[in-house]
Amino acid sequence: MRRKKWWLAALTLITVFQVISMVQVLFDQPAENALFVLDGKGLDAQSALFFGIFILVEWVYFIAMSIARKHSDPALELVAFFLTGIGLVVVAGANKEQLKTQFIAVMLGIVCFAVMLWLIGNVDRAMLMRTPMAAAAIGLLVLTLILARNIQGAFNWLQIGGMSIQPSEFVKVAFVFVGASTLDKLQTTRSLTKYIIFCVVCVALLFLMRDLGTALIFFFTFLVLAFMRSGDFRTLVLVCAAAAMAAGLVVLIRSDFVMERFSTYRHVWDDIYGKGYQQTRVLIYSVSGGLLGVGIGKGNLKDVSAATEDLVFGMICEEWGIIIGILVVLCILFIAFHSIRCAAGARSAFYAISGIAAGMLMLFQAALNVFGVTDLLPLTGVTLPFISRGGSSAICCWALLAFIKAADNRTWIKRGELGATQQ
């Protein structure tokens, strides 16, 4: 039996959660000329507008979905909106100036989610897109390699106009897409060869960019995709390609930049003002947050560099408390678990493979991030899905979410196609 309108209750709770958290960061302006004044502090009208639009988009999305696709299961997007909301408040709590860019990126991400869902809605249409997608991905990586500047040891940022984007994030989406569409059950051996060439080129380019975190994520995703299509001589070919990629990783590890990161690993307390600065701050401040946190925007970690990006898990633990920190990680874990549950019985192997690859990619990235800042793994500087500041990352996460959504058959049931007739 179906639970009726439960999403409405969940959405209301999420909205209440977001309003309570947002109010805490909104009143920090001088009282003069402010629309509302609370406790001697004025309302930040611009940020309030962004939050307002975000909540509005959230409601419009779910109401539209409940009308157009009433059988679709909204839990996945509820969790995504919940996490995105936390991300926006974290960014606003640390630095209001960055909120605008993050807000625009989230909106673009939601549009991207809808476009991707439409694009892969028809498997035949999706198959036509794989060559352009692969070409675009490689083109983007090559362009980055030519134009990128060195930021924190990696050449993975592209300046376009006043904006800086991280192309490897977009390539993640293409990587999953091309992987799933060439490994689909309905494919022949020829498409597999082309896919392996694509993988090797992608990872080689990432090696040249010295983007260790992303290279690791790609490698892991590749293994997941290979596992999904395992058995027979094809596996051998895939494993050979995997070995080649691992060899590339070793070459990368030998580079000085990576050695430096590995030398810090498990030794963060040896140099707390130097190489171990970020992780030790995360550990100290996370503890001071306790179960309930010190209050949003009141933490000390936000002054450490990359606090809202790589160290965002520490930010949440300090300001929101470890309970919410653990719940955030659980949410990503459940998203990944959902992708596995949906893969069995998905309408096409394409949906099953792309859904699992996307879910596992997010989970692996979250694990690298959380274990990285807590010094259980070397710090690789990857983002926490949906939460970290970073426009490219936000767009990528929403686009990847479309793959998981597509694997759920209920997404595709049109109104009136299933269920009861009206009396």
Add this chain to the structure above:
Amino acid sequence: MDFIVDAGRWLLPVLAAVIVVFCVPSLLKGNAKIGVTGYLVNEANGDRIPLSGYEVSVGRSKVCDIILGYNTVSRFHAVLSKHKSGWRVTDTGSKTGTYINSEKIDKPRALENGDTLVFGNAVFVFVENTPIEPQQTVEQYEQGTEEYVPDGPVTYIIDESTGDAYRIDGLLTCMIGRGDDVQIQLNRPNVSRRHAMLVFDEGQWSVTDMDSQFGTMLNGKPVRRMTKIKDGDTIDICGTTYVFRTSGEVSA
């Protein structure tokens, strides 16, 4: 302001926990199984191979869903896929090709009930899973057909109000609903297209609700998960009561 921050510190974790608890049951629920919607009958020995799910691969490789150990069959020979219109077959670049009614296919082709399918040396007849015709009595049923008779017990689903008996032994899954691709059609308001499914697994029948809008009752209790059923159990779907009888005891 301090009050809001303090209240928030306590409220936010509680709200977050409730939100996660709300969403998790849905996230943990996978896709509903659609049951068996067709069979491939082996011409050589009469074996019925059930076609379940949306995509069934055929080939010599051990990762295929239907493994055919013939040298003339490619490792990945063909894929049968279920669409809204019915089953379709696609040749995935096999050496010897795939034939429907002696015609070689070069692009995906729709399958019709009774089509002969040839993969290398293996010959199959495609049988669609059509609704079961209700029978008033066992005798009438047995006179009218020369169907495949299983070794196991004879099993019926009996509509209590009309006395219609549907023989379901030999099936692996039996879908009840308003749709066209179900085994027991129930054309009543409020019934979902795929409402409930009976599943035969390890010699035991079970019933499961297909996430229907109004639910399924087993002996007066709502069915929440796959539940085993025994002789004499009643299954209630939107006011229609079915009695499950097994081992040939029919009292319609």
